[in-house]
Every structure is written in structure tokens, then in C-alpha cells.
Amino acid sequence: MTARTLAQPFPIVTLDTDAMDAAQTMTRLRWPGLIVSGDDGRPYTILPGSEVLRFLIPTYVQDDPGLARALDERASDELFRKLVRSTVRDLLPQPPDYDDLPVVDADATSLEVAAVMARMRSPLVAVVDGDKVVGAITVNRLLAHLLPAAPAS
Amino acid sequence: MTSVLVVAAFAAAYVLIATERIHRVAAALAGAAAMVLLGVVDARVAFFSEKTGVDWNVIFLLLGMMVIVSVLKQTGVFDYLAIWAAKRTRGRPFATMVMLVVITAVASALLDNVTTVLLIAPVTLLICDRLGLAPVPFLIAEALASNIGGTATLIGDPPNIIIASRAGLTFNDFATNLAPIVIILLVVFIGLCRVLFRSAFTYDPERVAALMALDEREVIKDRGLLLRSGIVLVAVMIGFVAHSALHIEPSMVALLGAGALVALSKLDPPEFLEEVEWPTLVFFMGLFVMVGALVEVGVIGRLGTLLTDAVGDHYLLAASALLWGSAALSGIVDNIPYVATMTPLVQTLVDAGNGVGHATALWWALALGADLGGNATAVGASANVVVIGIAARNGHPISFWQFTKYGSIVAVVTIAVSWLYLWLRYYALG
Numbered sequence A: 001m002t003a004r005t006l007a008q009p010f011p012i013v014t015l016d017t018d019a020m021d022a023a024q025t026m027t028r029l030r031w032p033g034l035i036v037s038g039d040d041g042r043p044y045t046i047l048p049g050s051e052v053l054r055f056l057i058p059t060y061v062q063d064d065p066g067l068a069r070a071l072d073e074r075a076s077d078e079l080f081r082k083l084v085r086s087t088v089r090d091l092l093p094q095p096p097d098y099d100d101l102p103v104v105d106a107d108a109t110s111l112e113v114a115a116v117m118a119r120m121r122s123p124l125v126a127v128v129d130g131d132k133v134v135g136a137i138t139v140n141r142l143l144a145h146l147l148p149a150a151p152a153s
Numbered sequence B: 001m002t003s004v005l006v007v008a009a010f011a012a013a014y015v016l017i018a019t020e021r022i023h024r025v026a027a028a029l030a031g032a033a034a035m036v037l038l039g040v041v042d043a044r045v046a047f048f049s050e051k052t053g054v055d056w057n058v059i060f061l062l063l064g065m066m067v068i069v070s071v072l073k074q075t076g077v078f079d080y081l082a083i084w085a086a087k088r089t090r091g092r093p094f095a096t097m098v099m100l101v102v103i104t105a106v107a108s109a110l111l112d113n114v115t116t117v118l119l120i121a122p123v124t125l126l127i128c129d130r131l132g133l134a135p136v137p138f139l140i141a142e143a144l145a146s147n148i149g150g151t152a153t154l155i156g157d158p159p160n161i162i163i164a165s166r167a168g169l170t171f172n173d174f175a176t177n178l179a180p181i182v183i184i185l186l187v188v189f190i191g192l193c194r195v196l197f198r199s200a201f202t203y204d205p206e207r208v209a210a211l212m213a214l215d216e217r218e219v220i221k222d223r224g225l226l227l228r229s230g231i232v233l234v235a236v237m238i239g240f241v242a243h244s245a246l247h248i249e250p251s252m253v254a255l256l257g258a259g260a261l262v263a264l265s266k267l268d269p270p271e272f273l274e275e276v277e278w279p280t281l282v283f284f285m286g287l288f289v290m291v292g293a294l295v296e297v298g299v300i301g302r303l304g305t306l307l308t309d310a311v312g313d314h315y316l317l318a319a320s321a322l323l324w325g326s327a328a329l330s331g332i333v334d335n336i337p338y339v340a341t342m343t344p345l346v347q348t349l350v351d352a353g354n355g356v357g358h359a360t361a362l363w364w365a366l367a368l369g370a371d372l373g374g375n376a377t378a379v380g381a382s383a384n385v386v387v388i389g390i391a392a393r394n395g396h397p398i399s400f401w402q403f404t405k406y407g408s409i410v411a412v413v414t415i416a417v418s419w420l421y422l423w424l425r426y427y428a429l430g
Helices: A019-029 A049-056 A059-063 A067-070 A074-084 A109-120 A138-147 B002-019 B026-035 B043-048 B056-073 B076-086 B091-109 B113-131 B136-150 B158-167 B172-176 B179-196 B205-212 B221-241 B250-265 B278-296 B300-311 B314-329 B336-353 B357-373 B381-391 B399-426
Strands: A033-039 A042-050 A104-105 A124-129 A134-140
Touching: A019 A033, A019 A049, A019 A074, A019 B278, A033 A124, A033 A134, A033 B002, A042 A049, A042 A124, A042 B250, A049 A074, A049 B026, A049 B113, A059 A067, A059 B381, A067 B113, A067 B336, A104 A109, A104 B056, A109 A124, A109 A138, A124 B381, A134 A138, A134 B091, A138 B179, B002 B026, B002 B076, B002 B136, B002 B278, B002 B300, B026 B278, B043 B278, B056 B113, B056 B158, B056 B250, B076 B091, B076 B113, B076 B205, B076 B221, B091 B136, B091 B179, B113 B136, B113 B205, B113 B381, B136 B357, B136 B381, B158 B172, B172 B179, B172 B221, B179 B399, B221 B250, B278 B300, B278 B336, B300 B314, B300 B336, B300 B357, B314 B357, B314 B399, B381 B399
Parallel strands: A104 A124
Antiparallel strands: A033 A042, A124 A134
């Protein structure tokens, strides 16, 4: 099966999309991440859910996760308010790695898609046909296709 | 001819270490390899010579303390102490800084400086975040405090461990000769903090509630482990204090303590070896072989004779030069290779003085200069570099000159006070 067949429609976010809207889109659609398109409409990068958390959780808490236990719900609310007035651009690591995008051609095989996902540790790849984005493939959809069917109980 | 080649190889390796053109471990190992290839050092000298080989007491003392730190880190005790202390001050910025400085200095006297700042910096950022304070002054103060506190004891700073092992000085020798001046220096340093960082102490009563809402009890991850670790740490400290009476080396005390903690904590090897800095241990080994080669070919002996003739009875002058010279050099280059090179030379001077107080004070001049001099610049001590790295990753960059502006003042003042102490205690009144 080719990437074109596996690809699903996906919501477009841009670098200037409101960060809160992007995070809510991700949770509403239950996608592990979003494809971020550049000004030319081509995929710019992938925004995985973990990057949203990396933006929200202070580095010092990431370094010493035990500190999170000292924070109460109010502090947690304060942390998540960081999304207000932020854009997708703020959520992305700086500087972005332009050469390392999880993108596959529409005629790539499912194993090629799996190889790109594994190499880039991305839960999502964008599928392109020339300059046109035809959809995205999530790790769940790919695994569902690759795994052998469970025997009927 | 061999002596000239050994000196050239030593100098080349030292320049590589100082300039960091290649990794310091590679430079030290290359230097050690050169000594082996020149035929000055063989396996017997490198591994079994107490005077010119690898000083296993230093290596295993460091290893033991690193394992102890690995286990202590799992308890969350530093986070608890810092939050508890900040809450006691009710968020008053200067009082909070004093508490954090004292915790850092005391912890650095008992543990490695780098580990101490690694443990205290994240919780400092949290406290400053809650209080809406700029964290940079607090982080700089902690790096400086760790270098001051580490000077107090045999185990506080690697140069002290080298000096103790090479000079045969005990934990109590350090405690009685260096700890008193370090307490004075800490008081002076806190006074300096009040002046140097005065613009950082803006008090916002509305932010205090955010600090007081932190629950320090929650950061203790394993109360049982904390209790067991505390008991073992106290036993290790008693072991250090009593090591000369018990005729047991500090390295054995540290290893026994580490073994006890590993057994009691039931942690897996990756966890209790997490804080072991293997590159640092290998760096020390290479360094000992390099310096040992200088001793083997008689270079250190000849230099020692020259120095002894030059110093004569002027021990105060020698101590002053050693203190200020060590401080100046340690602000620029790594103080570990410097102290490793200087210890055989200082030993010659102390031996020439028949071990009387005037002469043994040279050891304290070397330790004070090398340890406190690290505060002078942003790259003078590993703790400074680590704090600057943590600050940058958390979006609070500290420039070389920003750190050095504060560090150089603190270094000059603390060295001046130390000189006064040396003069009064060992020469004017001694």
C-alpha cells in the first residue's frame, strides 16, 4: 500500500496560528501532532504534542521532574496560560531543522513511511505529491496497516 | 635529554588542557602516553608507585562520593531544603538569597561543587519564578557560594582531595585550618551579595502566596530512602572526622559509605552510578602519570631545590605569592592540573621548613588560592560553567563578563581576607 492510500485529510496550521487553537485542534481530533505549513503551502515541520508540553513545562522542571510535585493546580493553570498570546512559531524548537522534515512522497511504500517515522521519532508524517500536500499518516494508522490481524477469539 | 623531552611533553599536554583545543581527558591521556613512550613511566610506576603513580586514594574517594551523591539525588532532599528555607523567609528576596547561599555552601563542603549547583539551580529557578524575581543574581551567587563552601573541607573540592592525599593531611586538618576562614568568608560574601545584587531584591507581596503554595513535603520521593541516606551520610562524616584515629583512609570511608548506601537503597547500577563522572576520574589518572613523570626524571626535585633556596626563611612571602598566584592562575585555567603540579613543589618547601606551622601554612595558601580563585571568571570553576549552562537553557543567559564582573570582585575580596587570616594565624600570632 502506498503513502497516498494511507494518507488522511489533516487540518492545516501555519507558523502564525494561535498556539491555543493548535493545541485544542490536536486534542479534539486526537492527532498526536500537527503538520505546520510554511508560507508556500508546503510542509514546514511537524508539531508533535510533546513539543507543546516542552513549551509549557519550564526547563528546570524538565531537568528535575520531582519539582512538579511541589506545584499545585493553580500553578498548573498558570503554566498552561502560556499558550495564550503565543503562536505555533513559539512552540517550535529554535532553530528549526529544515533538512529533517518527516515528509514522504505519495508513492512511498508503507515500510518507507515506517522508516521515516522511526528515524525521525515522529508520530506523524506529511505526504506530498510534488508541491501539493495530499494528507498525513499517523503512527496508529500505519501500525494498524502493518500489524498482522489478531486471530479471532 | 629525557628530562627535556618529558618537560616538553608535559608542557604541550598542559597547554592543550588549558586551552581546551582538545578534550581535557584526551589531552591528559596523551600526556600520560608520552611519558610511557619516553620510558619514564611503566606499569609498576603508574599503577603501584605511591609517590609518582596514579593516586588511587583520590580516585576512589571521588568515586565513593559520586555514588553517595547519586543516591542522595534520588531522595529530593535538596529541593525540600530550598523550598522550606525560602518559605521560612516569607519570600523576602535577600533573606531567600542568604538561605540558598548557605544551603549551597554547606552542601558544597560535603559534596562535589558541580553536583551541588546542579541540584540547587532548578529549585532556585522555581522559587524565583514563583516570586517573580530575576534568577540570574541568585544563580551567580550560588556558583560563587559553592566554590567558597567547597574550600572548607577535605572532600569539598578536588584540589583539596589532591592536597590531602599528597601531603598526608587529615579531614580534621582541613576542618580546623580552612573551615574557620570559610565561615568568615561566607559572612563577608553575604555582605557582598547585599551590595552587588541590590537591584535584584524587589519584593512583591502579591507573589508571596505563590511561593507559600509550594508543598515541599511532596518533593521527597522516598522517605525511607531519605532516612537511610541521612543515617549513612552522618556515619560517613563521622568516619571522615575519625579517619586518622581509626587508621582508615578517607577513600575507604567514602567507598564503605557508598557501598552501604547502595545496599540500603536497593537502586539499580545505572541509578547509583548516574552521577559518577568517569571522564573526570580518567582525567585525574592521566594527570597523576604526567606529574609523576616530572618527579621521576628529577625536574620537580630540581625546581623544589631552587624554590627552597629562593624562599629561605621567608615563608610569609612564599605563602602570599602562592595564595595570590594560585588565585590568579585558577581564575584562568583548570585548578586541578595546577594543584596536581604544585603539590610536589609545595611538599619540598614544607619539608624544608621541617613541617612547622610557618611552612605547613603553604598548603592552606595553595588550597585557598586554587579554590577561591575559581570565582574570578566565568570559566574559572566547573560550577560556574554549569550554572551558566543551566541559566541559558532556561532562557536567562549570563554572559562571560556579567559573571566575571561579580566573580572577580568576590575573588579579590575573599583572597584578601584569606591573606589576612594566613598572616594573622600562622605568621603574626603563630
